[in-house]
Amino acid sequence: MFSFGKKSVIGAFILFFVIAVVGWAWRQHNSIPYVTGPIQTVITPAEEGVTWVLEHISDVNRIIEISLKNRIEWENLENENADLRKRVVDYDEVAAENARLRRLLDFRAAHKDLQLLAGAVISRDYGTWTNTMIIGIGDNQGVKENMAVITPDGVVGFVCDVFPDSARVQLMTDPRTGMGAVVQRPESRVASVVRGNGNMPTEPQFVNIAKDADILEGDTLVTSGFGSIYPKGLYIGKITSIHMDDSGFVKYAVIAPGVDFSKLEEVFVITGTSAGTSYEKPDVAPKLVPQTQRDKVEGIKGTAAL
Structure with a gap:
């Protein structure tokens, strides 16, 4: 069991009394300025410091939020740009392929023989x-x-x-x-x-x-x-x-x-x-002749017989 001595009781009573007086004085600060004035003078710088810190913390949080938002938007724009570049490349490749194939089809249509x-x-x-x-x-x-x-x-x-x-x-x-x-x-x-x-x-x-x-x-x-x-x-x-x-x-x-x-x-x-004549392998295969510096040898593979 805890035991309280006379000094402990007196100390607790004094602390309680001081708290009560301060609370009463704060509620009555308008009517007792000679009490609340000094207290307010001491408390005001602390209040201003706390307010300044809270405001700057709020500003920092707002800056961080804006930075994160801008970063996310920038990454999204980068992804969109990369996707658009890929689409442009794909489109250009498809357009080029279509142009080549169209030319081949036109050539085939013009040479039906x-x-x-x-x-x-x-x-x-x-x-x-x-x-x-x-x-x-x-x-x-x-x-x-x-x-x-x-x-x-x-x-x-x-x-x-x-x-x-x-x-x-x-x-x-x-x-x-x-x-x-x-x-x-x-x-x-x-x-x-x-x-x-x-x-x-x-x-x-x-x-x-x-x-x-x-x-x-x-x-x-x-x-x-x-x-x-x-x-x-x-x-x-x-x-x-x-x-x-x-x-x-x-x-x-x-x-x-x-x-x-x-x-x-x-x-x-x-x-x-179209007449059915097929370009098959000739009856006598053309002779493949080793290349010389000027290649003056007749009968090279693919050479027409003149």
Whole structure:
């Protein structure tokens, strides 16, 4: 049990008395200013300090809330911008694809005499001595070796290897490739062979032309139709310059192909004609001859027999 002494009782009584007096005086501060005045003088700075602290705490909380809100809005705007950028990219890609496909469809509609099989380019191999690419159609889709490959811009090359669902195309810029060509200009009609140029893959050449032959810069070259690969009249490119051969007996012309091989995405394989004539593998397979520096060997795979 707790025991209270006389001093404890007196101390408690005095404390209670002081609290009672202070409370009474506070309630009667208007009537007893000489008591409440000093108390108010002591309490006022403390009240002001507490008020200042509370106001600044409120300001800090408001700043934090605004900052968090702005951060959330900024992140939302960033996400919306990223989504809009992605949509723009997707739209541009779809628009570009639609434009390419529309052009292919228009080309097919304008060449009903040809049986055309469309295929996507899935890989490329552009080297010094070989220029080939892989397309996403093959034997299961009716592709055969030595079928011509074209686009609306002109000749691409021919199918050199066939797999179940893909095929390798040897481009007209490949140094091993050659095809019969003729100058389209009626006054000329000079015929010879277009070959790939290993020293300058982007500039195939119209070779073995008589030095007095009627060819001019700007002349258009089309396929001559000789041989069993390329039908007649397919656009090849334009002559950009004419040069004498090292032998001095013949000349050759540098060609700017109609096809931009760096941008190929879809191509057509010519599988036959509307009349039913199919471009099948020739009875005697063209001979693949190793490339020399000037490649003066006749009978290269894909070269028309002139």
